[in-house]
Amino acid sequence: MASFIVSLTYTAPVEKVDALLEDHVAWLRAGYANGHFLGWGRKVPRSGGIILARGESREAVAALAATDPFVAGGVATVEVIEWAHGYLDDSIAGLAG
Template sequence: MKHFIVEINYLVPLARVQESVPAHRAYLQTGYDAGLLLCSGPKVPATGGFMLARAASFEALQDFFAQDPFSTERLASFAFSEFQPVKRQGWAEAWFSEA
């Protein structure tokens, strides 16, 4: 598995983004259920968000987020940074080590 930091940047006013937050979070739950996501949350101040994700490939991760309501409704842009997690907390070992 490859590991990524996903950065979301809102393209529209926050009030419009907030209308789609429930659909966005429901979609993210499918990523949690599939083991793709470890954590997610909004930036402070609320100009977007961050996620810690994993996927078999960069393209697979892009495909997943292309279906996110924030993407399909053109509310936000997504940036993906791959990284190699060489150190981590013991409680997260299983998530990082799974193939």
């Protein structure tokens, strides 16, 4: 499994983003339960979010990211970045898969 950074950027006012927040969080939790996501959080300032993900390929992670309610709902765009880590502290070693 490869490691990925999924970067979401809001394209709509935060009020529209917040209208989809409950569905987005449910989607994140399902992705965690299925072993795809390792962590997530908001960008500061609040302009989007970051998801740390694992997957077989960039294409597979991009296809999963396209199902995010924020993306499918048209309030965010997504960029999937494959990350070839060279070193991981023991506290985040799980990112290595």
